[in-house]
Amino acid sequence: MGAAPSTHEMLADLPAWEAMLERHADTFAALQPGCGLGLVPKDDTERRPGRMLVWTRAEGGGMQAGLRPFTGYKDCGVDILFVAEESGLAAIHRALADRPLGEMKAALRRSELFLFVLKPRDQLIDDGWDDFLETLGLAFLGACR
Amino acid sequence: MNKPVENHLPHLFQKASWGRFALKNRIKYGACCVSNYNEREGRITARELARTEVIAGTGCGIITNQGAYPDPLGEGKAYFRQVALHDDRFLPEFEKIAGYIHDAGGVAIQQILHAGRYGGIDLGYCVQPSVVPQTLPHFRPPRELSREQIHAIVAQHADAARRAVKAGFDGTEITSFMGYLLANFNSKFTNQRSDEYGGSVENRGRFMCELIDAIKQATPGHPLVIRLNGAELMDRVGGNSEDECYELMALAARRGADMISVTVGWQEAPESSIGRDIAPGHWNRLARRAKLMLPDVPIAFGVRLPDPEMADRCIRDGDFDFWEVCRPLLADPELLQKAAEARMAENRRCVGSLNCLSRLFRDLPYTCTMNPALGHEVEPEYAITPAAVKKNVMVIGAGPAGMECAIVARRRGHSVTVYEKGDCIGGNFRSYAGLDLANSDDLMSVVRYYETMAKKLGIELRLGTEVNPKLMRGLLHQFDVAVVAAGARVDRQLLPPCDPGALVDALDAAAGRVQCGHRVVILGAGKIGLTLAESLKSRGHDVTLVEADKRIAGDVQPSFKWRHNAWVEELGIPCLTSTRVTRIAREGVTVLDAKGAERFLAADTVVAAVMRKGNQELFHELEWMIDELHGCGDALVPRGLTQAIHEGYRLGARI
Ligand SMILES: Cc1cc2nc3c(=O)[nH]c(=O)nc-3n(C[C@H](O)[C@H](O)[C@H](O)COP(=O)(O)O)c2cc1C
Ligand code: SF4
Numbered sequence: 001m002g003a004a005p006s007t008h009e010m011l012a013d014l015p016a017w018e019a020m021l022e023r024h025a026d027t028f029a030a031l032q033p034g035c036g037l038g039l040v041p042k043d044d045t046e047r048r049p050g051r052m053l054v055w056t057r058a059e060g061g062g063m064q065a066g067l068r069p070f071t072g073y074k075d076c077g078v079d080i081l082f083v084a085e086e087s088g089l090a091a092i093h094r095a096l097a098d099r100p101l102g103e104m105k106a107a108l109r110r111s112e113l114f115l116f117v118l119k120p121r122d123q124l125i126d127d128g129w130d131d132f133l134e135t136l137g138l139a140f141l142g143a144c145r
Numbered sequence: 146m147n148k149p150v151e152n153h154l155p156h157l158f159q160k161a162s163w164g165r166f167a168l169k170n171r172i173k174y175g176a177c178c179v180s181n182y183n184e185r186e187g188r189i190t191a192r193e194l195a196r197t198e199v200i201a202g203t204g205c206g207i208i209t210n211q212g213a214y215p216d217p218l219g220e221g222k223a224y225f226r227q228v229a230l231h232d233d234r235f236l237p238e239f240e241k242i243a244g245y246i247h248d249a250g251g252v253a254i255q256q257i258l259h260a261g262r263y264g265g266i267d268l269g270y271c272v273q274p275s276v277v278p279q280t281l282p283h284f285r286p287p288r289e290l291s292r293e294q295i296h297a298i299v300a301q302h303a304d305a306a307r308r309a310v311k312a313g314f315d316g317t318e319i320t321s322f323m324g325y326l327l328a329n330f331n332s333k334f335t336n337q338r339s340d341e342y343g344g345s346v347e348n349r350g351r352f353m354c355e356l357i358d359a360i361k362q363a364t365p366g367h368p369l370v371i372r373l374n375g376a377e378l379m380d381r382v383g384g385n386s387e388d389e390c391y392e393l394m395a396l397a398a399r400r401g402a403d404m405i406s407v408t409v410g411w412q413e414a415p416e417s418s419i420g421r422d423i424a425p426g427h428w429n430r431l432a433r434r435a436k437l438m439l440p441d442v443p444i445a446f447g448v449r450l451p452d453p454e455m456a457d458r459c460i461r462d463g464d465f466d467f468w469e470v471c472r473p474l475l476a477d478p479e480l481l482q483k484a485a486e487a488r489m490a491e492n493r494r495c496v497g498s499l500n501c502l503s504r505l506f507r508d509l510p511y512t513c514t515m516n517p518a519l520g521h522e523v524e525p526e527y528a529i530t531p532a533a534v535k536k537n538v539m540v541i542g543a544g545p546a547g548m549e550c551a552i553v554a555r556r557r558g559h560s561v562t563v564y565e566k567g568d569c570i571g572g573n574f575r576s577y578a579g580l581d582l583a584n585s586d587d588l589m590s591v592v593r594y595y596e597t598m599a600k601k602l603g604i605e606l607r608l609g610t611e612v613n614p615k616l617m618r619g620l621l622h623q624f625d626v627a628v629v630a631a632g633a634r635v636d637r638q639l640l641p642p643c644d645p646g647a648l649v650d651a652l653d654a655a656a657g658r659v660q661c662g663h664r665v666v667i668l669g670a671g672k673i674g675l676t677l678a679e680s681l682k683s684r685g686h687d688v689t690l691v692e693a694d695k696r697i698a699g700d701v702q703p704s705f706k707w708r709h710n711a712w713v714e715e716l717g718i719p720c721l722t723s724t725r726v727t728r729i730a731r732e733g734v735t736v737l738d739a740k741g742a743e744r745f746l747a748a749d750t751v752v753a754a755v756m757r758k759g760n761q762e763l764f765h766e767l768e769w770m771i772d773e774l775h776g777c778g779d780a781l782v783p784r785g786l787t788q789a790i791h792e793g794y795r796l797g798a799r800i
Contacts, residue, residue: 026739073278081278102714109711111381111415116278120269124282133282134696137710 007041007086010093011053014065020096021055021063027101027135030128031057037132038078040070042085054078073116079124080133081116088112105136153487154453156460157468161206163443164368164403166252166315168206171460172481173445175406176209176256176318176372177471179224181510182520185267187214187222187229189238192510194245195523201245203474204481207467208251209318209370210242212258215305216298220272221326223260225508230257230305236312243313254370255309256318257302257360261326262287262335263412273329274352275337280382280413283506295342298326299355303363316368316403319356324377324411327353331393332377334384346389350396357400368403370445375407375431378414387431394435398442406445406469407432419472421497422583422708423449432465445469451495453484475501476515490597494590497583499704500787507703514787515591517549517794529798532557536625536773538800539564541612541763544572546778546789547630548595553797555602562624563604566611570595572632573779574786576655577673580680582712591786614766626800627767629776630793633757633783640668640753643729651677651754662749663687666734668726670697672785674754675709682716689746690720691736693755697722700785721746757783775800 005013021028036056044050049069058064070076084092088107095103107113115138117124124133161168182193201208213230214221222229229235239255246253263284265271271285272294278287290298306317321328329335330352336343342351353371360369373394377384385393394405409428410418417423432446447469450456456468473480476495483492498514505511513519521527536559540547543565555561569575571592578588599606610616612631635650651673653659665681667674670692682688690697690713697713697720698706713720723739733747759780767774777796778789 074276105710106714109415109714114382115280117280117282118278118286120285121282131695137707138282 004090005093007043007089008051010089011039011041011051012067013093013096014067016093016096017053017055017065018063020100021065024101025063027131028055028057028063028128030131031063032127033057033059033061035127035129036078037080037082038068038070038076039082039084039089041089042083044070045083048072052076052078073118076118079117079119079127079129081118083114083116085112101135108136108138153485154457157453157457158485159460161466163207163252165366166368168252169250170204170206170481171467172205173207173406173447173467173469174200174203174205174209174251174474175445175447175469175471176211176258176320177475179211179227179258179505179511180520181224181226181505181508183226183228185226187227187231188235189228189242192520192523193228194238194241196520197242198245199478199522200474201242201249201251203478204249205251205470205474207254208246208249209254209256210239210246210314212256212320213305214264215257215259215301219265219267221259221261221264221298222266223258223263223325224505225266226510227258230255230308231301233308236308239309239312239314247313252316253314254316254318255306255312255314256320257305257309258320259298259302259326261329262324264326272326273335274342275335277335277337292340292342295352299352299359302356303359306360306367306369307363310364310367314367316370317360317364318370318372318406319360320372320408321353321374322372322408324379324413327356328374328377328411331373332379332384333389334377334379334382346392347396350393353393353397354400357397357402361401369401370404370406371397371402372406372408373397374409374411375428375435376409378410378416378418381415384411391434391438395438398439402442404443404445404467405435405439407435407448407465409448417708419449419497420499420583420704420708421587424584425449425451426455429459429464432459436463436465443467447471453480453489472497472501475513475519478516490593491601493594494587496587496591496786498702498787500702503702503704512787512791514790517791527795527798529553529556532559532800535559536800537623538562538626538628539612539620539624540628540630542572542630542632542778542780543567543570543595543606543608544574544630544632544778544789545591545595545786546632546780546793547572547628548599549790549793550628550630550777550797550800551604552595552598552602553794554800555604557797557800559626559800561604562607563599564607564610564612566609568609570599570606570608573652573655574789576652576657577676580655580676582676582679582683583708612763614770617767617770621770624771626773626775627763627771628796628800629761629763629767629774629780630778631760631763631780633759633779635753636756636758637753639755641727641729643751644731647729647731647751649750649752651752654750654752659750661686661752664747664749665689665752666691666746666748666750667752667754668734669754669756670694670720670722671700671754671756672698672709673757674752675701675713677752677754678718679709679712679716682718688718689748690718691724691726691734691746692720692722693725695723702785759783773800
C-alpha cells in the first residue's frame with residue numbers, strides 16, 4: 001500500500017471526482033448551467049489564496065470538477081461551500097468509488113465537514129440544488145432541534 | 146378536595162423576591178411565543194392578544210412576552226409575523242399584554258429580539274458582526290455591520306426597552322438564545338472582527354455590555370434579564386467553548402444584568418438541544434455551573450426540563466433560582482395548577498414533537514400537537530362550551546383521534562361510549578409510541594393521559610368490541626351520533642401480489658401481534674417503517690428498508706427527518722431508495738432499483754409499511770343506522786398524531 005495522499009493530492013484527483021459526479025448524475029440533473037459547489041480544506045480557509053475544489057454544471061449538461069483559488073467567503077463564486085477537516089476530506093476521497101455522498105453525510109454529522117450556503121434557499125431550489133441538499137439530509141436540518 | 150398548594154412542590158411554589166418585586170412563585174414563563182400570529186409589519190393582532198391572555202393565566206410569577214424586533218428596517222426580524230417594538234404606534238397592544246400579566250399577579254418582562262444571523266426575513270440579507278455564510282438554507286446571506294450600525298442597533302434596543310416600560314412592562318430581556326445577534330457577537334464562530342468588537346472574550350462581549358448599559362440607562366429601576374448560552378453546541382465548528390460561554394456570563398453579571406437565563410444551542414448546531422431525543426434534565430448541569438459561579442445573581446433555567454417535580458428538586462438543591470418553562474405550558478396551560486394540586490396524571494405533556502417550531506420555520510403560525518386550541522383562543526368555535534342538545538355519542542376507535550373527540554364531547558355534557566376492538570386504548574399509536582427510540586415515555590404519556598381522563602370524566606369504554614353492522618343492529622336507536630375514528634391500515638394494494646402468509650402488516654409487527662424473524666425486510670421507509678426498523682435493529686435483528694421514493698422519511702415532520710436519517714446511519718440499516726418491489730415470497734423479496742437492476746433480498750419476515758389507507762368501511766355500513774355520522778383522524782386521511790388530536794378535538798367541540 002502506498003502512503004496516504006496529501007490534502008492537495010486528494011483535491012487534485014480530478015478524474016476520480018469527475019467519475020463520481022458522473023455516477024451521481026441524477027442527483028445533479030436539475031442543476032442550472034454555471035451553478036457550482038466548492039470544497040475547501042479547513043486550513044486553506046485561512047490561507048490567501050487557499051485551494052478549492054469546485055464541481056460545476058457545464059453549459060451542455062454534466063458535471064465538471066476543477067481547482068480554483070479560494071479567496072474568502074465573500075466572493076468565492078460558488079453556491080454552496082464545504083469546509084473539510086483533513087480527516088473528513090480523506091474519508092470522502094477514500095469513498096469516491098463507493099458511497100461518497102453517504103460519506104459526506106456522515107462527515108457532516110461528525111463535524112468533519114461543514115456546509116455554508118451562499119445563496120438564499122429559494123434561489124438554491126430554483127437553481128436545482130434541492131436533490132443534493134436533501135440527499136445530504138440538509139434541507140431543513142437544524143432550526144431549533 | 147385539592148391539596149393545598151404550599152404542601153406540594155414547596156420550592157417551586159415558594160414566594161420569592163426579585164429586586165423590588167414580590168413574586169408569587171419561582172416560575173418564569175420563558176419567551177416561548179414568537180408566534181407568527183401578527184400583522185406583517187409587526188402589529189399585534191386579536192389572535193395574539195387572546196393567546197397572551199392564556200399565557201398570563203398560567204400562574205407563573207414572571208412572564209416574558211415574546212421577542213419583539215427593535216429596528217424599523219426589519220434587519221432584526223426573524224419570523225414572518227413577528228411583533229415589532231420600534232415605534233410608539235405598537236404600544237396599545239403591548240399595554241394590554243402588560244395589563245393581562247399584572248391582572249394575573251405576574252411580573253411582566255418584554256423580550257427584545259434582534260435576530261442577527263437569522264434575521265432580515267423580508268430583506269434578502271441579514272446582518273452580523275462578520276461575514277460568515279449561513280449553514281442552513283433557510284436563512285439570509287450576511288452583511289457585516291459597521292461600527293455606526295452597531296451603535297444604532299444598541300440605541301434601538303434602548304428605545305425598544307423604554308417603550309416596553311412605557312407600555313407598563315416591569316422589565317426587559319435580551320436574548321442570545323439559538324444564535325441571535327447577541328450570540329453572533331459573543332461567539333467566535335460569527336465574530337471574526339479585528340476592531341474593538343472582535344477578538345478576545347472581552348471584545349466580543351463589548352456589544353453585550355453596551356446593550357446592558359444602554360438599556361439600564363434607558364429604563365432605570367427596571368430589571369434586565371439576559372439569556373445566555375451555557376453551551377452553544379457550536380464549538381466543533383469554531384464557536385465558543387463552554388468555558389468562554391461562562392466567561393461571557395460572568396461579564397454580563399459584572400455589568401449589572403439582573404437575572405441570567407441559561408440556554409443551550411444555536412439553530413444550526415449539529416446536535417439537538419430541545420428535541421425529544423434529549424432526556425429531561427440533560428442540561429441541568431449548565432444551570433448548576435452558572436449558579437456556582439454566580440451565587441448572587443438570580444439564575445433562570447428550564448431548557449428540556451419539562452417536569453415540575455424535577456424543577457422543584459433543582460431549586461431545593463440550589464441548581465437555579467427560577468424554573469423557566471416554555472413548551473410544557475404550550476401543551477398544557479394548566480400545568481402549574483395541576484402540579485400544585487398533585488394532579489399530574491391529568492397533565493398534557495409536551496411530547497417534544499417540535500410541531501410548534503417547525504411551523505414557525507415554514508412561516509406559519511405556530512400550533513401545538515397536544516393543545517389544539519392553542520392559537521385559536523380568539524375563535525369561539527374552539528372553546529369547550531356546554532352542548533345545547535345533550536346527545537348519546539359512540540366513538541369507534543380508541544386511538545388519539547377517537548379519545549380526543551370523546552373527551553371534548555364528554556366535557557360538553559354529552560354521554561360518550563368508546564368502542565375499541567383491541568384490548569386497550571391508544572390504537573396503532575400505542576404500538577408506535579412503544580418503539581420510539583427518542584423518548585418512548587413522552588409518547589406513551591399521551592395514552593396514559595387518555596386513560597386518566599376517560600376514567601375521570603366517566604367515559605364508558607367497551608374494549609375488545611368490534612363495531613360492525615351486526616353489533617350496530619343490536620344498538621339501534623341507543624346512540625344519536627357515531628364517530629368513526631377507526632384509524633388506518635397498510636394498503637396492500639400498493640404492493641405486488643405475494644405468496645399467502647408471506648407479508649406481515651407493520652402495525653401487527655409493531656404491536657407485537659406477530660414476531661419477526663432474524664432477517665427482516667421492511668417495505669416502506671416512512672415513519673412507521675423507520676420506527677419499526679430502528680427498534681428491530683436495536684434489538685439485534687438484521688433489517689433492510691426498501692423505499693420506492695427517492696428519499697426516506699417522506700411523511701416525517703421536517704424537524705425530525707434528520708433524526709431518522711441519523712439513526713438509520715448510526716444503526717447501520719441499509720436503505721434501498723428508488724427501489725420497487727416486484728415479488729414477495731416467503732423466502733424474501735425481489736426488488737428493482739432505479740437503473741433497472743433486479744436483486745433478491747432474503748428474509749425471514751417481510752413487513753409491509755407502505756402507505757396506509759383509512760378504515761372507512763363503517764361510513765358506508767352505518768349510514769342508514771344513525772342520525773349523525775362523522776369521522777376524524779387517520780380514518781379520513783392517514784397522517785399523524787397532530788392531525789388526529791386536532792381533528793378529534795374540533796369534532797368533539799361541535800357535535
Ligand atoms: C414556539 C416557540 C417560540 C419561542 N420563541 C422564543 C423567543 O421569542 N425568544 C427566546 O429567547 N426564546 C424563544 N423560544 C425558546 C424558549 O424560550 C425555550 O428556551 C425553549 O423552548 C426551551 O425550553 P422548553 O424545553 O421549556 O421549551 C421559543 C420556543 C418555542 C417552542
Ligand atoms: S408542538 Fe410539540 S414540542 Fe411544541 S409544545 Fe406542543 S407538544 Fe411540545
